[in-house]
Amino acid sequence: MGERIVGRELAQVLRTGPFSAALHLAIEASGLRLEEIQARLAEQGIMVSQTTLAYWRRGRSRPERPASLLAVAALEGILRLPADALTAQLGPRRPRGRWLDHAPGTMELAEVWSDSESLESLLEAVNTPVHNILHRVSMHDLFVLGPDRGLVSLTTRAVVRATADKISRSVFAYHSDEDEGGLPTVHPVRNCRIGRTRSDPDERFLVAELIFDRVLGTGETAAIEYEMRFGPDAFSDHYHRAFPAETGDYLLQVQFDPAALPARCFRYSRRRENAPDQGVREVWVGSTYGVHVVDRDIAPGLVGLRWEWD
CATH class of the missing domain: 1.10.260 (434 Repressor (Amino-terminal Domain))
Incomplete structure (x- = not known):
C-alpha cells in the first residue's frame, strides 16, 4: 500500500x-x-x-x-x-543571492574553488549575503605545524569594511585536498562568534558564518579573529588562501616545529584551485622556524605556500 x-x-x-x-x-x-x-x-x-x-x-x-x-x-x-x-x-537558472552577485574584478567563491557544486550547495545552505558587500582591507593567516609534521591550527585575523548598511556577518570556506584526517573545528577568538556551519566530508569543504560583535554601517570596519583546530591525523604540504574579490593586504605565515623543518619552501599563486602555479619563488625558513609571504592589492585567485620535507 x-x-x-x-x-x-x-x-x-x-x-x-x-x-x-x-x-x-x-x-x-x-x-x-x-x-x-x-x-x-x-x-x-x-x-x-x-x-x-x-x-x-x-x-x-x-x-x-x-x-x-x-x-x-x-x-x-x-x-x-x-x-x-x-x-x-529545473527550468531557467534562478537569480542568485547577493553573496553570489558578480561585481567588476570579482569571482564567485565556488568559482575560485574550481567551480565546486559542493561548495555552492554549502554556501546556499548558510545563505549569508555578504559576498562583494564586505571589502577585505587586510587578512593575516598563521598556519602552525607540529613536531610530527601534522597540522595544529590556522589562526585568521581579518579587517573588513562594509559597503552597505546593516552588515552583521561574514562567511568563510575551508577546503582540504588531503585524503587523510577530518575537517577542522572552528572557534572564535576576538570580536566575533561562530554562526551556522555546514560541511561536506566527501568533498572536504567546511563553510561557517562569522557574526560580528556589532552591526556595521556603510564604511565601517570590523576586526575579527578566529581559529581552526585540526585533529591528530591532519597533514598537508601546502596552504593557500582563496580570494573571490580584490583584497588590500595579505600576510601568510607558516610556523614549523624545530623538530620538523622542511627542506625547501615556495610561494605560489593561482587563478583557480586547479590552475597551474604562477609566480613561484623560493622562500627561506628563518631562525625562528617560520616562513611568510606578504602581498598587496591582491586580485581574485589564490595565494599560498608549499613545502618539501625531503
Missing part, C-alpha cells in the same frame, strides 16, 4: 514539481540509499557528493552547473524515470 501511495505521489509531482520533491520521491520509490546512488554515478564518471545529493533532495540547493545537469540526466536512468523527468523540473 505504501509503495502505491509513493508511486501516485511521484507521478503527480513529476507533472507539477518542484524538483526536490520529485527527486525525493523517486529515491524513495527506488529503495536506493544515497551512497548507492553516488556509487552508480561514479561508475559513469560523474562525481557528486552525498551531501550535494542530500541538499538537492531537501531543496536546500539545486543543480545548475553543466556538470550537475549531466548528473541529473544520469539520475533519471538510475532511478528508472522517463527521460527529462527531473531535468524538466
